[in-house]
Amino acid sequence: MDDAALILANTPDLAAFWMPFTANRQFKAAPRLLASASGMFYRTDDGREVLDGTSGLWCVNAGHGRIDIADAVHKQLMTLDYAPTFQMGHPIVFDFATALAKIAPAGLDRIFFTNSGSESVDTALKMAMAYHRARGQGQRTRMIGREKGYHGVGFGGISVGGLVNNRRTFVTLPADHIRHTHDMARNAFSHGQPTHGADRADDLEQIIALHGAETIAAMIVEPVAGSAGVLPPPVGYLERLRAICDAHGILLIFDEVITGFGRLGSNFATHYFGVTPDLMTTAKAITNGVLPMGAVFASRAVHDAIVQAGPDGAIEFFHGYTYSGHPVACAAGLATLEIYRREGLLSRVGDLATDWETAVHGLADAPHVTDIRNIGLMAGIDLAPRPGAPGARGYEVLLGMLEMGVLVRATGDTIALSPPLIVSVDEIGRIVETLRKVISNLT
Numbered sequence: 001m002d003d004a005a006l007i008l009a010n011t012p013d014l015a016a017f018w019m020p021f022t023a024n025r026q027f028k029a030a031p032r033l034l035a036s037a038s039g040m041f042y043r044t045d046d047g048r049e050v051l052d053g054t055s056g057l058w059c060v061n062a063g064h065g066r067i068d069i070a071d072a073v074h075k076q077l078m079t080l081d082y083a084p085t086f087q088m089g090h091p092i093v094f095d096f097a098t099a100l101a102k103i104a105p106a107g108l109d110r111i112f113f114t115n116s117g118s119e120s121v122d123t124a125l126k127m128a129m130a131y132h133r134a135r136g137q138g139q140r141t142r143m144i145g146r147e148k149g150y151h152g153v154g155f156g157g158i159s160v161g162g163l164v165n166n167r168r169t170f171v172t173l174p175a176d177h178i179r180h181t182h183d184m185a186r187n188a189f190s191h192g193q194p195t196h197g198a199d200r201a202d203d204l205e206q207i208i209a210l211h212g213a214e215t216i217a218a219m220i221v222e223p224v225a226g227s228a229g230v231l232p233p234p235v236g237y238l239e240r241l242r243a244i245c246d247a248h249g250i251l252l253i254f255d256e257v258i259t260g261f262g263r264l265g266s267n268f269a270t271h272y273f274g275v276t277p278d279l280m281t282t283a284k285a286i287t288n289g290v291l292p293m294g295a296v297f298a299s300r301a302v303h304d305a306i307v308q309a310g311p312d313g314a315i316e317f318f319h320g321y322t323y324s325g326h327p328v329a330c331a332a333g334l335a336t337l338e339i340y341r342r343e344g345l346l347s348r349v350g351d352l353a354t355d356w357e358t359a360v361h362g363l364a365d366a367p368h369v370t371d372i373r374n375i376g377l378m379a380g381i382d383l384a385p386r387p388g389a390p391g392a393r394g395y396e397v398l399l400g401m402l403e404m405g406v407l408v409r410a411t412g413d414t415i416a417l418s419p420p421l422i423v424s425v426d427e428i429g430r431i432v433e434t435l436r437k438v439i440s441n442l443t
């Protein structure tokens with residue numbers, strides 16, 4: 001068989017799988033399959049190496065094919081493959097919660113397990129309502145999100161989310177949104193946190209004035225907006241949100257599904273920015289992305305208000321998933337935390353951040369580039385849309401990069417970069433130089 005015939009023979013039937021967040025017809029006409037992975041690299045079904053510039057989907061922070069995780073998963077499967085956590089327990093879920101509590105921001109050490117970021121968000125929103133109700137303020141049900149926010153795809157998450165395509169088809173819960181912080185006029189090409197825009201946190205005061213604080217349960221934001229194209233918070237912004245929430249008895253939720261587990265060079269963005277929320281949602285890198293899992297980190301105050309309320313013997317929080325604290329996911333998570341600890345990965349970005357910043361901002365003079373933003377080991381690069389064809393340049397960059405052996409993420413005309421935390425300076429150079437070539441070839 002020649003190469004083309006071989007590929008065809010190895011290509012699976014594509015019809016049955018309805019692909020998520022994908023142009024299904026376009027993809028199936030020209031499929032792109034990643035067949036295996038090791039370290040910093042994927043390998044395609046036709047045998048080409050692809051440098052992972054995105055940690056999968058922001059999740060494989062320790063790199064691919066980690067043998068210690070595979071061994072731990074195998075061992076757990078043969079020890080206890082599944083057991084419920086409703087009115088029952090198993091040892092490893094308590095061990096994993098304890099291990100997470102040790103790396104958590106001070107005070108956020110009560111851990112509720114979920115299976116994804118979307119579930120973590122819905123769980124946190126429900127915790128916020130339950131907290132207020134337990135304190136006799138059950139009328140606090142309104143949620144506040146932010147424009148351009150991404151909080152997953154559950155009905156709770158899309159209600160507080162701020163991306164129109166994820167919302168327009170569906171009904172949403174009562175929620176208001178403060179403005180996003182992307183300010184091209186004042187902050188274009190900012191390095192790290194932009195200087196201008198802390199005042200946009202004051203939008204929350206306006207919403208409070210409109211509805212009354214006593215109707216509002218929580219404010220949720222990503223400390224750094226990820227999906228919208230990497231938008232670091234302006235200097236002083238998160239502090240201001242925290243102060244306004246405190247003044248009005250509103251809970252603050254940080255959605256750390258992307259920023260958690262070392263992406264900014266600290267355990268969580270909460271540590272990095274020195275602003276502590278009441279609830280913190282996580283997923284993705286909690287198991288290095290290898291098994292689905294998420295967790296909500298709750299403050300003692302939130303946990304205790306709910307768990308101490310109600311009579312003895314009554315279930316305090318009517319919420320949970322069949323797979324909350326799945327033993328095999330816990331095993332993967334514990335092995336992941338051990339790798340992070342042993343290899344210093346949760347703080348490694350601190351050493352790399354300057355090289356990263358210099359490298360990505362080196363693209364400022366490439367054609368079509370209108371803005372570059374970076375923080376930790378994340379970057380967003382905006383391209384001017386081709387007139388009449390928004391998103392075309394972004395998609396062509398994705399394809400062109402893949403052709404040249406690098407995986408990046410494109411949403412619209414924004415390119416997002418977030419390589420595994422094990423990336424080398426040479427590999428950073430390769431990602432950026434390849435990007436320069438591909439962008440330079442765009443029409």
Ligand code: PXG
Pocket residue numbers: 057058115116117118119121150151152153222226227228255256257258283284409411
């Ligand atoms: N919150 C945040 C901040 C996220 O980034 C979720 C919640 C939802 O997590 P799950 O596990 O339900 O997908 C996310 C997920 C992208 C991209 O390309 C980002 C996510 C997922 C898929 C693609 O930006 N983030």
Ligand code: PLP
Pocket residue numbers: 320321322323
């Ligand atoms: N639908 C049905 C019919 C169920 O029985 C259950 C769980 O028992 C669910 C949905 C929820 O599934 P999960 O707990 O995996 O979220």
